[in-house]
Amino acid sequence: MTPENASESGNGSRWSNLDRPPLNVPALRRALLVPGGLWTSLDIVPETGSTNSDLVARAADLEEGAVLVAEEQTAGRGRLDRSWTAPARSGLFFSVLLRPGADVPEERWTWLPLLAGVAAATGLARAAGVDMFLKWPNDLLVKVEGEERKTGGILAERASGGAVVIGIGLNVTLRADELPVPAAGSLALANAVSTDRDPLLRAVLRSLEQWYGDWRAAGGDPGLSGLQAAYAAGCATLGRTVRAQLPGDRSVTGEAVALDGAGRLVVATGNGERQAISAGDIVHLRGSD
Known part of the structure; x- marks a missing residue:
């Protein structure tokens, strides 16, 4: 179900690509x-640099539950300051503002990007009819012709007033010739039963609301809320041989065996030690399936 990508007309009309229609703002708000x-609010802009940057800058003036969606991001960011760009209306690019502090101790906020991953994966699996996998800590994977491909990413940032902004970028209708790198994917390339962005966005936000509500009600406890088990069940990293690229040009290679109570990836190395990774770039090594 990969749509043909009609070329953009010179007048810049938002209807110039009818295979990629704009999101229906009134229906989404209803x-x-x-x-x-x-x-509490949902705004959709035709274009912006980064929805995360916009919400972080406005956090002090916004209620919890603000949602900002861009039809196109020109300076989207992922972890480690990697760029995230895609053709207009080819994906979902949005950020939400949360204030968990009243109910959840700050040391448990490290679970928020993992929570967003579980919510996005479960919502998309239902709405798009495609198997979704999680790569620790913040990548959404699909299978394209049997190969794991990154189709989405998550970025969490602190903001003023005890806020956390979580951004999600998802490739929906990108064709093979539009992919930024060969290892990328999209829902369309994974043969999703639907690539209609309106129900996909609704599904992700409703799933995120449910998981966030359960997590807050449990005081952020990842075990009591079911979050830790759900992430482990959908995580393609666990049980694999991985190389963790750590800050300071260090690396650790071993089997990813668990997530600890802080959401860190536990890697068992060849010398029998276990190391908890809190930040790093994870490479799934071939031959480890």
């Missing part, structure tokens, strides 16, 4: 901004 719900 569906998501409900009394007593988490989401």
Whole structure:
């Protein structure tokens, strides 16, 4: 179900690519901004540099539950300051603002990007009908012709007033010739049953609301909320031989065996030691399946 990508016309009309229509703002607001719900505002802009940067800058003036969506990001960011760009309306590029401090100790906020991964994967699996996998700590994977490909990423950033901004970028209709790197993928390339972005966005935000609510109600406890087990069940990194590229040009190679209570990846090395990785770039080594 990979749509043909009609070329953009010179007048810059938002309807110039009918295979990639704009999101339906009024319908999304009716569906998501409900009394007593988490989401308090939803804005969609035609283009911005980074939805995360925009929400971080405005955090002091926003209520919890603000959602900002961009039809196109020109300076989207991932972990380690990697860029994230894609054709207009070819994906979902959005950020949400959360304030967990009233119910969750700050030391448990490290679970928020992992929570967003579980929520996105479960929501997309239902709405797009495609198997989703998690690569620790913040990548969303699909299989394209039997090969794992990154189709999405998550970035969590602290903001003023005890806020956390979580950004999600997802490739939806990218064709093979539009992929930024060969290892990337999209829902369309994974043969998703639907690439309609409106129900996909609704599914992810509703799933995120449910998982965040359960996690907050459990005081951020990853075990009691079911988050730790859910992440482990969907994580393609666990049970694999990995190389963790650590700050300071160091690396650790071994088997990824568990997630600890802080959401760190536990790697068992060849000398019998176990090392908890809190930050690093994880490479799944071939031959480790």
